[in-house]
Amino acid sequence: MLSKGRGIVLVLLFLAGVINYLDRSAFSVAAPLIQENFQLDAAQMGLLFSSFFIGYALFNFIGGFLSDKFGPKKVLGYSMTLWSLFAGLTAATFNFSSLFIARVLFGMGEGPLSSSQSKMVNNWFPKKYRARALSISMAGTSLGGAISGPIVGIIALTWGWKVSFVLITIIGLIWTVFWVKCVKDAPQNAADDEADEEVQHAPAGKTKTPLSYYLKHPTVLFTSVAFFAYNYILFFFLTWFPSYLIQARGLDIKEMSFATMIPWTVGFLGFALGGFIIDFLYKKTGNAMFSRKVVLVTCLLGAAVSIGCAGLVNTTTAAVSLMASAVFFLYLTAITYWAIIQDTVEKERVGGVGGFMHFLANTSGIIGPTATGMLVQTTGHFTSAFILAGGLAVIGALCVAFFVKPIKVKKANAAAEQTMA
Numbered sequence: 001m002l003s004k005g006r007g008i009v010l011v012l013l014f015l016a017g018v019i020n021y022l023d024r025s026a027f028s029v030a031a032p033l034i035q036e037n038f039q040l041d042a043a044q045m046g047l048l049f050s051s052f053f054i055g056y057a058l059f060n061f062i063g064g065f066l067s068d069k070f071g072p073k074k075v076l077g078y079s080m081t082l083w084s085l086f087a088g089l090t091a092a093t094f095n096f097s098s099l100f101i102a103r104v105l106f107g108m109g110e111g112p113l114s115s116s117q118s119k120m121v122n123n124w125f126p127k128k129y130r131a132r133a134l135s136i137s138m139a140g141t142s143l144g145g146a147i148s149g150p151i152v153g154i155i156a157l158t159w160g161w162k163v164s165f166v167l168i169t170i171i172g173l174i175w176t177v178f179w180v181k182c183v184k185d186a187p188q189n190a191a192d193d194e195a196d197e198e199v200q201h202a203p204a205g206k207t208k209t210p211l212s213y214y215l216k217h218p219t220v221l222f223t224s225v226a227f228f229a230y231n232y233i234l235f236f237f238l239t240w241f242p243s244y245l246i247q248a249r250g251l252d253i254k255e256m257s258f259a260t261m262i263p264w265t266v267g268f269l270g271f272a273l274g275g276f277i278i279d280f281l282y283k284k285t286g287n288a289m290f291s292r293k294v295v296l297v298t299c300l301l302g303a304a305v306s307i308g309c310a311g312l313v314n315t316t317t318a319a320v321s322l323m324a325s326a327v328f329f330l331y332l333t334a335i336t337y338w339a340i341i342q343d344t345v346e347k348e349r350v351g352g353v354g355g356f357m358h359f360l361a362n363t364s365g366i367i368g369p370t371a372t373g374m375l376v377q378t379t380g381h382f383t384s385a386f387i388l389a390g391g392l393a394v395i396g397a398l399c400v401a402f403f404v405k406p407i408k409v410k411k412a413n414a415a416a417e418q419t420m421a
Contacts, residue, residue, distance in 0.1 A: 005184070006125065006133075006187075009183055010133065012178060012183060013121070013137035013138075015140060016076065016140065017138055017141040017143075020110060020140070021140070021142065021145040022144040023106075025148040025152075026164055026168060027103070028049070028239050028240075028242050029148055029149055029153055029257060030156050032242070032256075033161045038095060040096060042373045043377050045373055046370040047100065048099055050366050050369045050370040051099075051104050053107055053364075054104050055109075057359050057362035057363050057365065061115075061356050063116055064351040064352050065355055067112065071185040072116040072120040072351070073179070073183055074185075077179050077180055079110065080172050081109075082108070083106055083172065086108075088165055088166055089102045090106065091166050115354045117134075118350065119354070120137075121342075124186060124187060128279070128283075129279070130339065130342055131276075131282070132279050133275070134335035134342075135276065136275065138338075139268060139272045142264050142267040142331055146261045149257040150261065155167065211349055211353070214352075214353045214356075219404050219405055223357060224360040226333075226396035226404075227357060227358070230393070231364040231368075232368045233303060233389045236372060236385065236386075237326075239369045240385070244382050248381065259320055262324050263327040263328075266328045267324075267331040270330070270331035274295065274299075274332040274336070278339065288343045289405070292340050293401070296400050297401045299330070299332040300397040301393070303330040304393035307393070310322035310326060341354045341357060344407040371385075371388075
């Protein structure tokens with residue numbers, strides 16, 4: 001699995017995920033200080049949390065499309081450079097409007113990450129290893145979220161919150177140098193290696209199925225619904241949970257910074273385990289779609305119950321424990337959405353289709369944080385926000401259970417031929 005340079009690809013993709021969520025969650029950890037510094041209310045903070053996803057969701061699709069066209073190495077290299085610089089720009093903000101603009105630009109820079117990661121894994125790994133490769137490459141995100149709490153919290157309390165964003169910029173630019181020097185878009189001799197036969201889905205330039213067919217297919221759309229629910233819970237945790245611990249549970253910045261480590265750390269274990277569980281089920285059953293769906297449906301329902309209950313408990317320990325459970329179940333499903341696309345979409349369309357799915361899913365980031373801010377401001381508590389997140393996860397699980405099926409490529413080819421006729 002790690003031969004022919006695959007190991008270095010996985011390590012750098014993993015580190016990209018660490019940096020991505022270190023950057024992204026830094027704002028949430030520093031949010032109470034930023035809110036106090038700029039005298040912002042809950043609704044304004046909700047808009048700032050959502051502003052990131054305006055740029056992010058749009059560039060999920062653009063980044064995936066460009067990964068198919070120009071290769072994931074180039075797209076991810078530019079992406080890391082831009083989002084690191086825009087993260088540093090946060091330190092230069094001075095009011096609500098400047099923060100809003102900086103967050104939109106930062107989101108645009110981060111947008112291509114997941115689709116280009118998925119494309120890179122699709123290029124480098126055969127199907128039998130792909131789920132665990134996705135799991136390892138993307139598991140860095142939860143580790144980045146775990147370490148951001150103490151790192152950003154301590155820096156913010158010692159030197160001020162703006163210094164943490166400058167440090168983050170430097171880390172991202174260092175990663176880019178290694179990425180450019182050490183990685184190629186695909187194994188050099190993949191076409192001549194029998195072990196890589198599964199990676200070569202079709203001859204270069206011979207895509208038979210139009211992108212539009214996949215974008216309208218129920219499997220892609222309903223997988224996107226489940227991914228929307230996944231992201232809604234994740235972004236609720238990422239953006240509002242630190243503020244919840246301070247406002248509703250009375251923790252200070254230092255206590256909150258370490259408390260948020262617990263769900264992220266547990267989530268990292270779930271992320272790492274998910275791919276191995278899926279590959280094990282695939283090996284036992286020989287049915288790739290079943291192995292993806294059974295994990296996705298079961299664990300998304302587990303996340304729904306956990307986060308719903310987290311909004312009803314009365315102690316900080318219970319709330320953090322249930323949120324950790326929700327994140328663990330959530331991250332067990334993390335790579336299933338991408339694996340379904342990789343299993344059912346031609347190689348030449350993986351980036352574009354995956355990016356489109358990611359775009360639809362990340363509209364939850366535009367809607368969710370703002371909706372949470374308004375709910376908190378209107379009701380004066382977080383309970384309804386927790387329950388709403390759980391309800392969406394139930395809907396997502398049911399959509400996958402009943403409507404996600406293997407895509408019939410022959411049917412797609414027939415449709416394309418009729419269109420051309």
